[in-house]
Amino acid sequence: ELICAKLQLKQGMTLLDIGCGWGGLAEYAARHYGVSVVGVTISAEQQKLARQRCEGMSVDILLQDYRDLNQQFDRIVSVGMFEHVGPKNYATYFDVVDRNLKPDGVFLLHTIGASNTNDHVDPWINKYIFPNGCLPSVRHIAEASEPHFVMEDWHNMGADYDLTLMSWHQRFLTTWPQLSDKYGERFKRMFSYYLNACAGAFRARDIQLWQVVFTRGTEGGIRVALKG
Known part of the structure; x- marks a missing residue:
């Protein structure tokens, strides 16, 4: 809801979701705001489930590389995908957003980020969780976006995110009996370590969670919602 409010969605608008995952945001925006997504x-697998959950709505889930997109949208959003782009592709990423956003459009980037600029990939995360994952920094995002956009708002929710991770961990343990036959004890140890280690990194303020809103410089600026 907060993302939709920040994007200032209105009925009839078109919305591009880069890295749409299982289709949760696409479904919500189409159902509650009447936008075409x-x-x-x-x-x-994500495409299959997302299409099922959005059946009958004005939602199209494409199986393709985001870099091949060439269509104009009123709004663009990307949640939890930028962490998988990598520093060498940041400029290309913002080129693609620029190419697909209408002149008066709004783009919201939701990403975990690092407090310090570092192109290092954590070897454990790289091996077991997110191959080639790399957390961007403020500098990375600013430098890549500067040729294209005005940064209208930067919202840091990182101080609260360790609570989210600990809640996920508790839910994971609670539902583990339903998963154990399929995944085994090794996976349980691995995923528990992952969730707890990330919670510790957020609590230490080494990593953050950001929502950044961009335009091309809307006259008079835009008023970005602080809550949904």
Whole structure:
């Protein structure tokens, strides 16, 4: 809801969701705001489930590389995908957003980020959780976006995110009996370590959670919602 409020969605608008995952945001925006959504994923499993949950709505889930997009949208959103782009592709990423956003459009980037600029990939995370994942920094985002956009708002929710991770961990343990036959004890140890280690990094303020709103410089600026 907060994302939709920040994007200032209105009925009849078009929305591009880069890295749409399982289609949750696409479904919500179409159902509650009456927008037409195009979601992009490179996962066939995500596409299948997202299409099922959005059946009958004005939602199209595409199985393709986001870099191949060439269509104008009123709004663009990307949640939890930028962490997988990598520093060498940041400029290309913002080029693609620029190409697909209408002149008066709004783009919202939701990403976990690092407090310090570092192109280092954590070896454990890289091996077991997110291959080639790399957390952007403020500098990374600012430098890549500067040729294209005005940064209208930067919202840091990182101080609260360790609570989210600990809640996920508790839910994971609670539902583990339903998962154990399929995944095994090794996976349980791995995923528990992942959730707790990330919670510790957020609590130490080494990593953050950001929502950044961009335009091309709307006359008079835009008033970004602080809550949904």
